[in-house]
Amino acid sequence: MDLSINIPGLNLKNPVMPASGCFGFGKEFAQFYDLSELGAIIIKAATGEKRFGNPTPRVAETASGMLNAIGLQNPGVDGIIEHELPFLTPYKTPIIANVAGSTLEEYADVAAKISNGMVQALEVNISCPNVKEGGVQFGTDPELAYEVTKKVKQQTDLPVYVKLSPNVTDIVSMAKSVEQAGADGLSMINTLTGMKIDPRSRKPIIANQTGGLSGPAIKPIAIRMIHQVYKEVKLPIIGMGGIETADDIIEYLLAGASAVAVGSANFKNPAVCVDLIHQLPETLDKYGFTSVQEVIGGAHH
C-alpha cells in the first residue's frame, strides 16, 4: 500500500502529522514512539519574542471536543531555533514551523529567522482565536490575509502553507486571496471560537472567556470547508479538525485534503498519530483503495 504523498516542499512517507499546538516541539511524545514514523511534524507557533500566554484555566471539556485558550505561549523564534529544533532535526521527518505574530513585521521577522535550514516548510498562523492582537484578524479579512501571505513569501524560499480560520462567512474568498498572494498550500481548519459557562460560578470556565473549539465536534465543518475550497482553489490542502480514526482520514482525503493533521486527539492517546498510520493501509484496502494519492478529492468525481 502506497501511503506517500508529495506536496510543495514536502515528500511525506505518509499523510499523517501532528497539528500545531497539540504536540509542543515533539520531545514529550518521543517517549511513546519513534517520531521518524510521522509523515511530518507541525511545531508549536513561533512569535518574534517569547510569550507567556493567557491566564489559567486555559482548557475546558465540551461535548465531543474541548476549548483551549493557551494564547500562543512559546519561547520566541530565537529560543525555538536554539533550544527546541535541535532535538527534532535528527528524526527522519520533515518539520513544518508555525509562524505567528501581532503585526506584518513580526510575521516577516519570524519567517525570515526560522527559514534557516532546520525546517522544510512554513505554516502561517492567521487564525489563532486566542490572542488580542494579530492572529485571527489577519485570518478574517481577505485583504489582510493577502498582505501577510505576500510578506511571508518575500522572506523565505520555503513553501508557505496558510492556516485558515473557520470563523468567517466565506472561506472560499479567504482561500482565493492567499492563493493570489502566492501561498503554496493551505492548512484548514483552525479552531472555532466558543465558550463554556460553569453554572456553579456563573462564569466562563476559561479565564480568557472564549477559547478555540477542537475535537470531533468540528469535523463536519472542516470537511464542508475543505470540500468547498477544493472546488475553487488549486492549492494542496492539509486537513485538520477532530481526526481520531483512520476513517476520519479517508473522509478528509475524499473532501480534498492531500494530507492531514491530528490535534487534540493527541491528548487522549499520546500515540494516536502512529496508531492511525499503522491502521491506514487496512482502512484504505477496506474501501477499495491502493494508495493515498487516489483518494484525494474522491468526493468530487
Added chain:
Amino acid sequence: MIREWMRIVNHQEIAEKTYLIELEGEISTLVKRPGQFVHVQISEQYFLRRPVSIADVSPVKGTITLLYKVMGDGTEALTYKQSGQSLDIVGPGGNGFPVHQQRGEQALLVGGGIGIPPLYYLAKQLTAKGVSVKSVLGYRSESDLFYVDEFQSLGEVQITTNDGSVGEQGFVTDALPPLNSIDYYYTCGPTIMLKKVKEELINVPGYISIEERMGCGIGACFACVLETSESCGKGYVRVCSDGPVFRPEEVIL
C-alpha cells in the same frame, strides 16, 4: 510514562462522594516518588483525561491506589466502573515530592480535602526512612473524612472541619503545630489553602503540590502553566511535567 489498560481490582466509596479505586498494571512499577499522578480516560464520551494523584503503591500486588471525589459528570461516570473492568491510564506523570529527609527529622504534612491522598504515600515513605510525621488534615465535614486511621498509624494527626463536626472547627492553618520543631513541610490541597499555608510557614522549607486543569498531562500543550517568581528561569512552569510539586518560593499562587 506509558499508556496502558489497568485492571480495576477494588473500587468503593470511602466517604461522601469520595471513592477509592485500586488499579493493577505496569504503571505501578514505574512510580518513582509520592506526589506523582496518573491521567485517567473515563470513557470515549469524555474528551479530556482526568489527572488523579497516586495515594498508594503496592509493589507486592502490583497496584496503585487512587482516591477521587465526584466533582462533575466525568468523575460521576467513573463511579460506575466495576472491579474486573479496565481503565485507559497514562502515567505516572510529574515529579512528585522529593523524599530526602533524614532519620530523626520532623515533617509536617498539611492536606485539604481531595488534596490529602498523595500525602499518604508520602507519609509512608517518610516514616520508612525514620522521619517523624505530623499531619494536619482538613475536611469539610464529618461525612467527608477518609484515611484518618491510616495517617494515625504513621504519626500524630490533627483534624479540622469547616463545620466543627469533628476535630477543630476551621481551616488547616488554624491548627498548625508549633513550628520550631518542624524541619520540612509538605502540602497539597485547594490553591487558596496552599496560599495560606505558604504564608503561615514562610520560614519553614517545604514543598507544595498544585492542582490545575490539564490538557495533555505530559508537558506539550501548555494548558496548566503557572507563573514563577522572577528569580526562577523561564518565568513559567508546567504543573503536569515540571510539577505538580514545587518549592513555595518558586511559584506565584
